[in-house]
Amino acid sequence: MQNKKWALVTGASSGIGKDFCFELAKRNFNLIQVARSSDLLNQNAELLKEKFGTESFLICEDLSNREKVKVVLEKTKNYDISIIVLAAGFGTSGDFINIPVQDELNMIDLNCAAVVQICSEFVNRFKSRGEGKIVLFSSIVAFQGVAKAATYSATKAFIQSFAEGIYTELKKFNISVISCAPGPIDSGFGSRAKMSMGLSAKPDGIANETLNAIGKRLTVRPGLLSEILSYSLATLPRFFRRIILNKIMGDMTKDVK
Numbered sequence: 644m645q646n647k648k649w650a651l652v653t654g655a656s657s658g659i660g661k662d663f664c665f666e667l668a669k670r671n672f673n674l675i676q677v678a679r680s681s682d683l684l685n686q687n688a689e690l691l692k693e694k695f696g697t698e699s700f701l702i703c704e705d706l707s708n709r710e711k712v713k714v715v716l717e718k719t720k721n722y723d724i725s726i727i728v729l730a731a732g733f734g735t736s737g738d739f740i741n742i743p744v745q746d747e748l749n750m751i752d753l754n755c756a757a758v759v760q761i762c763s764e765f766v767n768r769f770k771s772r773g774e775g776k777i778v779l780f781s782s783i784v785a786f787q788g789v790a791k792a793a794t795y796s797a798t799k800a801f802i803q804s805f806a807e808g809i810y811t812e813l814k815k816f817n818i819s820v821i822s823c824a825p826g827p828i829d830s831g832f833g834s835r836a837k838m839s840m841g842l843s844a845k846p847d848g849i850a851n852e853t854l855n856a857i858g859k860r861l862t863v864r865p866g867l868l869s870e871i872l873s874y875s876l877a878t879l880p881r882f883f884r885r886i887i888l889n890k891i892m893g894d895m896t897k898d899v900k
């Protein structure tokens with residue numbers, strides 16, 4: 644147990660973040676798990692302990708609040724963390740004109756501001772320890788604007804762009820950055836975003852593929868479905884991608900005003 648390294652995973656209670664917890668535990672990491680739902684985190688921690696002998700330190704905080712993000716950073720400062728996986732995030736959907744602005748601002752705070760705030764601290768910790776890994780979450784919607792998910796897709800474009808920028812800057816400090824850009828995944832995301840995830844993949848395996856790609860690729864599109872969707876879209880001009888994604892998102896949100 645003493646030989647285990649530590650990983651920080653936000654959004655650890657569900658979906659993709661939970662998949663990362665299990666994969667990292669399998670790879671001999673202890674875990675600092677962050678999310679708001681203490682029950683789910685406790686369940687994860689018990690299972691991980693039983694299956695892999697993993698030690699978990701659980702932090703239940705709302706990461707859309709900058710003061711709470713500071714609390715998370717403070718609570719983790721005595722752990723020698725070598726990888727951070729910043730999966731906490733959510734989406735909104737529908738016409739921008741109908742979405743309460745506070746929902747959009749909370750989403751920007753969680754999906755973008757918290758990521759920048761946590762990375763800003765960890766790039767310095769990683770620089771001091773001589774090595775580190777950062778996993779960020781973009782999306783298939785990050786590569787063009789998308790109607791009915793205008794702010795959400797913009798938060799993911801922000802992350803994709805941010806990841807690409809720091810990827811290059813941080814190489815000299817031996818810090819690896821990867822952007823994970825999934826297509827539709829069957830997780831807690833769809834119900835919170837009010838998107839119907841008809842054609843979607845399970846989160847299982849996303850972590851394995853992403854962790855294997857760190858240091859080799861800047862962006863990973865995990866799973867066959869994401870890969871097919873992404874590469875067929877990637878060859879198209881942005882204008883056509885926008886039309887196709889607008890149609891897909893329109894179908895996924897047809898019950899949302």
Ligand SMILES: NC(=O)c1ccc[n+]([C@@H]2O[C@H](COP(=O)([O-])OP(=O)(O)OC[C@H]3O[C@@H](n4cnc5c(N)ncnc54)[C@H](OP(=O)(O)O)[C@@H]3O)[C@@H](O)[C@H]2O)c1
Nearest residue numbers: 654656657658659678679680706731732782828830831832
């Ligand atoms: N699912 C998809 O189709 C898809 C596709 C592309 C990209 N992504 C991205 O992948 C990431 C993970 O999504 P997912 O599919 O795994 O969704 P998920 O199952 O809904 O998980 C989201 C996680 O974020 C946590 N979270 C939400 N609000 C939070 C807050 N205010 N403070 C702290 N933690 C919070 C949730 O825990 P609590 O509710 O317990 O706080 C949960 O652990 C997100 O960044 C998402 O944008 C998802």
